[in-house]
Amino acid sequence: MIIRPILAAALAATAALPALADDIARQDTPAITVSGEAHLSVPPDLAQIDAGVASDAKTARDASAANNAAMAKVLAALKAAGIDDKDYQTSRLSLQPQYERSRDASVSGFRASNRVTVKVHDVAKVASVIDTLVGAGANDVGNIYFTVAEPSKLLDQAREKAVADARRKAEIYAKAAGVTLGQPLAIAEDGAPAPVFRAKTFAAPMAAGAPTPVAQGEETLSITVSVTWAIKAGQ
Structure with missing residues (x-):
């Protein structure tokens, strides 16, 4: 009665031998694993600006109306500056009560805000776009x-x-180990490649009519790979 289970176990073990042999062969293959890195620094060719208008009033209706009128001027200014409609988009709208600094913390008014995200495909024009926004009434850039x-x-x-x-x-x-490098056995990219920003500088205009100073800097793109190479005895 106990022969069948033993025979079944023996057959299962025999069937697993080829796979086990392959694993052992792979593990016994002389190899070396190293990491390689590369970094490319390039000037950016696209900028994204976040700007908006905040309006305060005693009532929510007045704050919202004032904010809508102010943002309409900002959007009209962007259009007049030649910014394509698809390159600016409303990113946030809010209407919040403002409170007195007192024990009862009563509502003193309301603040409405509207923000827009602008894409600039010519980074040399970033400063002029900011000046356009500020000149049209954007007070949060x-x-x-x-x-x-x-x-x-x-x-x-x-x-x-x-x-x-x-x-x-x-x-x-x-060379240091006295062996010869063979073919690569495996190549893996470490993580998702992501840009590393080296500069994101913005300074608000110091005075009316003064140009906005902007430094675009460079963007560094980085890649890291792990490569396993076969090795064999040196000749």
Whole structure:
């Protein structure tokens, strides 16, 4: 009665031997794993500006009406400056009560705000767009981001450089260990590649009519890869 279970276990173990052998073979393959890095610094070609209007009034209706009129002027100014309709979008609307600084904390009025996000495809025009916003009545400007609109080709260049860097390191280790570098067995990109912003600077105008100083800086695109190389005895 106990022969069948033993036989079944033996057959299962026999069936698993080829897979186990493959695992052992892979584990016994002499190899070296190194990381390669690449960084590309490029000037940004796209900017995003966050700006808005805040309006205070005694009643919610008055605050909202004043804010709507003020934002209408801002949007009209953007259109007149040649900004395409698809490049600016309302990002936040709010209407909140304002409270007295007293024990009863009674409502003293209301604040309405309307914010818009503007994309600028020519970063050289960022300062003039900010001046346009401020001149049209925007009294809350900030959160300016510079980036690269299409980083794919640049990231592909970085990937090639990262693999080359991994090979360079692997060859150094192989030479020091007295072995020969073979074919790559595995390549893995570490994490999702993301731009590293080196500069996001904005300074509000110091005086009426003064140009807005803006520094766009550079954006650094970074890639890290892990590469496993086969190695064999040196010749």
